[in-house]
Amino acid sequence: MVKQLFLLGVCTLFLIACAGHTRAGSSTMERDEQAIRSWFDHWMKATKEGDLELAKSLIADDAVFLVPGADRMDKQSFAAAATATDPNIDFHVDCSIQEIRVLGDHAWLWTKISLTMDDKRTKSRSMMAGNSLSILKRQGDGWVVIRDANTMVPVSQG
Numbered sequence: 001m002v003k004q005l006f007l008l009g010v011c012t013l014f015l016i017a018c019a020g021h022t023r024a025g026s027s028t029m030e031r032d033e034q035a036i037r038s039w040f041d042h043w044m045k046a047t048k049e050g051d052l053e054l055a056k057s058l059i060a061d062d063a064v065f066l067v068p069g070a071d072r073m074d075k076q077s078f079a080a081a082a083t084a085t086d087p088n089i090d091f092h093v094d095c096s097i098q099e100i101r102v103l104g105d106h107a108w109l110w111t112k113i114s115l116t117m118d119d120k121r122t123k124s125r126s127m128m129a130g131n132s133l134s135i136l137k138r139q140g141d142g143w144v145v146i147r148d149a150n151t152m153v154p155v156s157q158g
Helices: 002-049 052-057 076-082
Strands: 058-068 088-101 106-119 124-139 142-150 153-155
Touching: 002 052, 002 088, 002 106, 002 124, 002 142, 052 058, 052 076, 052 153
Parallel strands: 058 142
Antiparallel strands: 088 106, 106 124, 124 142, 124 153
């Protein structure tokens, strides 16, 4: 009987320790997810405002970007393209996070994107839509993108 109570006590302590570890892990996951959401908000801000320096600060030096119909892009070329502005084009980006998964010092971020561009000169509108899958790496207190595959393509205006 004493042996059974001892084993029950050890099992109970083990379960409490595991529950505490899960809560601590969950808290870390929540902080990481919040930090990734903050990274995403900065990414959208850099894109919308044409802030090249902010965009570059969110990208690892050895990052690779894949987009339909183009060769792979590096940090410099992608940041320049993502923040390019044209005063004759009004654009609206709608981007929503579909999934965030954190695996230690790496994470992935899946987003749905739609982009509408209105050309003030020609009064024409074009639209693109698709998904993006980004792989992030923890760097210092934050995150940077190391790989990104964007499937956004032109869509007809129905």
